[in-house]
Amino acid sequence: MTKFFKVAAATALLVSSVVAADYTIKLTHVVSPNTPKGMGADFFAKRVGELTAGKVEVIVFPNSQLYGDGEEMKALKLGNAHIAMPSFSKFTSIVPEMQLFDLPFLFRDDNHLHAVLDGEVGKIIKDKVTAKGFVALDYWDAGFKHLSSNKKPILVPEDAAGQKFRIMSSHVLEAQFKTIGGNPQVLPFSEVYSALQQGVVDGAENPLSNFYTKKFNEVQTDLTLSAHGYLGYLVIMSESFWKKFPNDLKPMVLQAMKEATEYERKVAAQDDEDTLKKIKEYATQSGKLKVHTLTEDQKKAWQTAMEKIYPQFYSVVGEDLIKKVQAVK
Ligand code: LMR
16 A cells, blocks of 8 residues: 555544444533543543444543533533533532532541442432433542632631632532631632632632642642542433433443443542642642641531531431431441
8 A cells, every 4th residue: 555545544544433423422521531520431431432332422521611510401401411420519409409418527438428329318319310300320429528728727617717618509518618607609610710819719628639630729728638528429411312312322321331430439539549649749849738637626626517507408408318328337
């Protein structure tokens, strides 16, 4: 083959591999590709391609590139996007009971968390999401959230008084900050960096992966390893899209999701440790960030202060659901 034909053949192959897919799944999310959610999404895309022998292509749009907070679910309803993985708080307006997972100090550790999500409570919540016209797939992890500020170290609840904190749209999170004298402000994730940089808010609560991959460490002076709450996701699919999707290809997509969930959770657990190391290195090298570990007494003080809000949400999320979570071993 001459060079010309080689190039032409390679181009034809490339074009055919690009246009070969019979079906396209548009997946939208708001975080960086190098977070557990981002890596899980990419893994899912790869596995769908492999399992369907290229018949189905998943295109991943990270970083709110296609849709930001508040737009993702509408896009799924309209069939403009097909899969999203919003964090629990983003479901507040459609399934208020989902604010259950925003309650501070609800989960004892990862094992408790997964036992809840993969058990009866997780199923109850999924059914509520399904009833709202979505296909509820799997629960994915981000991690436990930690408090940060550019005003002063936040070691005890009183330190948060008067500070403005960015929150996701959740009444539980609003109450959580109000009860410690803070001033919560709802902002979409895509605006958090500039809001912290410009002083629109003083602080935030984030899992380490989001804190570091969005460079919040550069616009905060203090990070407290408070682990006071948990941030996770429910992967959802457009119902109208799934109804029309060919039945013979559905098992492969669901298998890819099953594998992606296992992978994502492993990545999340490992990533938390690795990211903490990177944040600490940044703190030492730059001298611009202090990372605070709480004493047992300080942890207790946070728990006592924040748990006071539970009764306010008995009627919203259901006291029985909270009790069910607490009863899970
Ligand atoms: C946030 O808004 O802070 C998170 O929900 C972002 C995300 O998806 O992890």
